[in-house]
Amino acid sequence: MRTKPVSDEKSQRKRFLSGNGFVPFILRRLLTSVLLVFGVTFISFSITQLVPGDPVAANLGQSAYSDPKIVAAFKVQFGLDKPVPVQYVKYVSKLLHGDLGISLSSKRPVLDDLKEYFPATLEIALVAVFLALVVGLLLGIISAVTRDRLPDQIIRVFSLTGVSMPAFWTALTAFYLFFFVLGWAPGTGRLAPGADPPPTVTGLYTVDSLIAGDFSTFKQAVAYLLLPAIVLAIYAIGVLTRFTRASMLEILGNDYVRAARAKGLPEITVIRRHVLRPALLSIITVAGVAFSSLLAGSVLVENVFSWPGLGQYAYRAAVGLDLPGIMGVSMVVATVYITMNLIVDILYRVIDPQMRDAS
Amino acid sequence: MDLLTVKNLTVTLATGRGDAAAVRDLSFTVGHGEFLGIAGESGSGKTMTALSLLGLLPHKGRATGSINFDGREILTSSKREYRDLRGKEIAMIFQDPMTSLHPMLTVEVQLTEHLRHHRKVSKDAARQSALELLSTVKIPDPEAALRAHPSQFSGGMRQRIAIAMALACEPKLLIADEPTTALDVTVQAGILKLLHQLRKERNLSVMVITHDLGVLSSLTDRIMIMYAGSEVETGLTSDLLQRPRHPYTKGLIAALPGHTNDAKSSQTKRLLSIEGMPPELGNFPSGCAFHTRCNYAIAACKSELPESIQISDSHRIFCPVDPFSAKASIEGAK
Numbered sequence: 001m002r003t004k005p006v007s008d009e010k011s012q013r014k015r016f017l018s019g020n021g022f023v024p025f026i027l028r029r030l031l032t033s034v035l036l037v038f039g040v041t042f043i044s045f046s047i048t049q050l051v052p053g054d055p056v057a058a059n060l061g062q063s064a065y066s067d068p069k070i071v072a073a074f075k076v077q078f079g080l081d082k083p084v085p086v087q088y089v090k091y092v093s094k095l096l097h098g099d100l101g102i103s104l105s106s107k108r109p110v111l112d113d114l115k116e117y118f119p120a121t122l123e124i125a126l127v128a129v130f131l132a133l134v135v136g137l138l139l140g141i142i143s144a145v146t147r148d149r150l151p152d153q154i155i156r157v158f159s160l161t162g163v164s165m166p167a168f169w170t171a172l173t174a175f176y177l178f179f180f181v182l183g184w185a186p187g188t189g190r191l192a193p194g195a196d197p198p199p200t201v202t203g204l205y206t207v208d209s210l211i212a213g214d215f216s217t218f219k220q221a222v223a224y225l226l227l228p229a230i231v232l233a234i235y236a237i238g239v240l241t242r243f244t245r246a247s248m249l250e251i252l253g254n255d256y257v258r259a260a261r262a263k264g265l266p267e268i269t270v271i272r273r274h275v276l277r278p279a280l281l282s283i284i285t286v287a288g289v290a291f292s293s294l295l296a297g298s299v300l301v302e303n304v305f306s307w308p309g310l311g312q313y314a315y316r317a318a319v320g321l322d323l324p325g326i327m328g329v330s331m332v333v334a335t336v337y338i339t340m341n342l343i344v345d346i347l348y349r350v351i352d353p354q355m356r357d358a359s
Numbered sequence: 360m361d362l363l364t365v366k367n368l369t370v371t372l373a374t375g376r377g378d379a380a381a382v383r384d385l386s387f388t389v390g391h392g393e394f395l396g397i398a399g400e401s402g403s404g405k406t407m408t409a410l411s412l413l414g415l416l417p418h419k420g421r422a423t424g425s426i427n428f429d430g431r432e433i434l435t436s437s438k439r440e441y442r443d444l445r446g447k448e449i450a451m452i453f454q455d456p457m458t459s460l461h462p463m464l465t466v467e468v469q470l471t472e473h474l475r476h477h478r479k480v481s482k483d484a485a486r487q488s489a490l491e492l493l494s495t496v497k498i499p500d501p502e503a504a505l506r507a508h509p510s511q512f513s514g515g516m517r518q519r520i521a522i523a524m525a526l527a528c529e530p531k532l533l534i535a536d537e538p539t540t541a542l543d544v545t546v547q548a549g550i551l552k553l554l555h556q557l558r559k560e561r562n563l564s565v566m567v568i569t570h571d572l573g574v575l576s577s578l579t580d581r582i583m584i585m586y587a588g589s590e591v592e593t594g595l596t597s598d599l600l601q602r603p604r605h606p607y608t609k610g611l612i613a614a615l616p617g618h619t620n621d622a623k624s625s626q627t628k629r630l631l632s633i634e635g636m637p638p639e640l641g642n643f644p645s646g647c648a649f650h651t652r653c654n655y656a657i658a659a660c661k662s663e664l665p666e667s668i669q670i671s672d673s674h675r676i677f678c679p680v681d682p683f684s685a686k687a688s689i690e691g692a693k
């Protein structure tokens with residue numbers, strides 16, 4: 001049997017960042033994450049400079065743009081008069097103090113904009129992630145254990161449809177069907193027109209209304225939330241169902257599953273204990289990617305449902321060549337991706353104890 | 360009444376080119392406390408025979424015939440009845456201990472889960488029996504082993520753990536499917552010794568599957584030789600090894616160095632004296648499937664299924680030619 005080497009205190013300290021323990025692992029990952037976010041600022045900054053288009057023209061009206069004095073003042077106000085490298089250094093040094101600059105289009109601090117728009121997206125994304133996980137895993141498992149029988153065949157048709165339908169088409173069809181035809185969906189936006197949003201704590205209306213003890217607002221928030229969240233989840237459900245089925249079938253073919261069955265364990269125990277755990281290892285990787293792609297889908301879904309979220313904000317910032325706005329959105333998206341990856345890696349270690357022992 | 364009586368077992372599997380019988384009209388018995396060896400080249404259907412006893416055939420596999428175990432017909436069992444049988448009455452050890460233990464579960468979980476399920480014992484009691492089992496199969500430091508994962512053990516140690524797993528519920532029949540094939544020669548000897556010891560200490564009926572006859576010589580009471588899913592010869596171990604009657608058995612034995620169980624050389628020289636390759640599933644030759652490789656084949660071998668010929672109470676062959684009968688009777692007369 002292999003035993004772990006006993007390390008003295010000195011090497012213990014040296015291994016603080018390089019060791020295999022959980023804390024060094026997290027520290028290491030946080031460090032690289034910060035570096036990554038800075039990398040993202042650099043890349044998105046460069047890209048916005050490369051794209052042809054004049055932010056001044058995009059943000060000033062026709063008559064204001066024809067007045068050189070106004071144009072010059074606008075450039076000075078937003079630092080556009082400086083050379084690009086200087087602009088970047090200034091941006092980063094402000095960023096280190098938590099200042100994301102002023103949005104060219106809304107004329108408000110980008111941080112305030114993000115605080116307002118991001119929770120709306122987070123709210124439908126969280127519900128979509130939850131739906132995708134529950135429904136996707138469940139359908140995938142059912143599909144795998146009923147392999148080639150009727151439930152499997154039905155689920156396969158639906159999951160294939162789910163991954164092949166473009167998000168804007170699903171969004172438009174769902175909205176038309178459930179709002180105009182059936183009248184089940186209440187409409188667009190986060191709450192009924194004129195309704196007061198709950199006092200802001202998290203920015204998630206459902207959570208905030210519960211905190212305020214306002215159940216009628218909670219019910220309304222849920223009603224408005226459901227359809228866009230489901231539409232957003234459809235693609236991820238399709239991906240997860242198909243992938244869960246595939247990795248379950250792969251694990252089901254292993255010797256150790258046959259050995260578990262040879263022990264006479266109930267099938268549910270075999271699936272839960274012997275099949276699902278190893279299958280989850282690959283499923284969570286795909287889930288991480290699928291959830292990150294929800295953000296891309298949210299741009300379309302938010303526009304169809306007039307959902308005042310990051311997707312709409314990103315769209316407006318991009319069209320308006322609003323550099324600080326675009327940078328702010330990029331950083332949020334990068335942070336979400338990196339966090340997703342971190343969660344996936346942490347889950348890996350939780351699910352597979354071997355990862356902690358092995359290299 | 361024997362513990363296990365298999366009659367006319369036929370196993371059909373789905374292959375790329377339609378269904379094909381991997382086991383064909385097989386009949387054999389395992390008595391109480393008896394060790395039966397099943398030998399034959401790769402693809403002869405040994406594993407499928409074993410899996411059909413447990414109702415664990417691969418996806419789309421079907422078994423027909425009759426399997427009587429401990430006085431009842433089990434081939435027609437419901438899923439539930441099979442589950443009550445597996446692990447508890449019939450246990451199985453698989454060929455490759457590197458893949459047949461779960462990589463993510465501790466040894467304790469794998470040793471006790473079926474014990475707790477079948478016998479409804481407490482966690483502590485199950486743990487206690489797990490410790491005893493680990494000492495029985497000679498795992499050093501059982502306490503530490505319980506907390507470990509399979510990856511922390513060598514192949515031989517893993518096979519010992521797999522044997523402990525199989526013994527946990529004190530099954531009446533143990534199926535060992537090539538228990539030593541995946542192991543180093545030196546480690547093989549240790550596992551064989553362990554099986555010998557179990558044979559002495561427990562009233563266990565065992566089916567040992569192998570393609571290495573050398574493994575069986577001192578371990579089994581009787582041996583059945585299979586070729587292309589069918590029985591070709593069955594007899595007491597000593598009869599079969601010293602006075603083989605079927606050309607195929609003869610070839611297998613000729614490939615052994617002398618009649619020893621020297622595993623190393625038997626592995627390298629295995630089957631050298633039989634030309635050609637065993638047929639693939641779905642491509643079994645007509646008549647006696649062995650006729651394509653048999654030096655003694657006559658026209659009838661190609662067209663007619665060989666009938667069983669009883670040589671003694673315990674010895675039978677499926678071969679109309681029996682080219683050794685004269686020689687065998689001379690030897691018998693001496």
Ligand SMILES: Nc1ncnc2c1ncn2[C@@H]1O[C@H](COP(=O)(O)OP(=O)(O)OP(=O)(O)O)[C@@H](O)[C@H]1O
Pocket residue numbers: 372373374381399400401402403404405406407408417418570639640
């Ligand atoms: N899942 C499966 N589907 C279809 N055919 C299979 C499957 N598993 C095995 N077979 C085929 O069934 C035949 C019998 O296989 P079996 O595993 O019983 O042979 P074996 O005697 O145990 O050989 P080995 O010594 O290689 O273990 C082989 O031709 C094999 O290719």
Ligand SMILES: [Mg+2]
Pocket residue numbers: 405406407536537
């Ligand atoms: Mg086999």
